[in-house]
Amino acid sequence: MKKIKCKTCGNRFYPERKTRYTVSEPHGISATFSGGIKSYDAFDCPACGCQIVAGIRLCEDAPVTEDD
Template sequence: MLSKKITCGVCGYRITPKKEEIYVAEEPRAFVDALTKPPTRFNAMDCPRCGCQIMLAVRVDRVNVPERNDADESEVAKDED
């Protein structure tokens, strides 16, 4: 369970979000934007009192960085000598 309380912007109800209640939502886009821009995704939850969607945080795509191999670098340094 998260410790930060969230306030609904519509009804003013204060809630502590639970992990089970949080889901990923995607912002609607126009047709041209769908072809040219990546979608904006965010964590959201629904207010238990009024049912409105509450945006919690914007999600950014994960970037996979290849691991460095020190053996390859030492071989390159020997080849340059």
């Protein structure tokens, strides 16, 4: 797994699934231009506590249910 680096203090750490959370851009920014709210994976730096936004997180489609 790739380490991510804190832009604030320079600390490098492995992003863990359990510490990941999802953030969204505030209303009015991306919604204006792309017609939707973008979500990003975010982690908190274990050293300084700053939020690190890792990358865009695409919306998951609803699970496909198969009709038998």
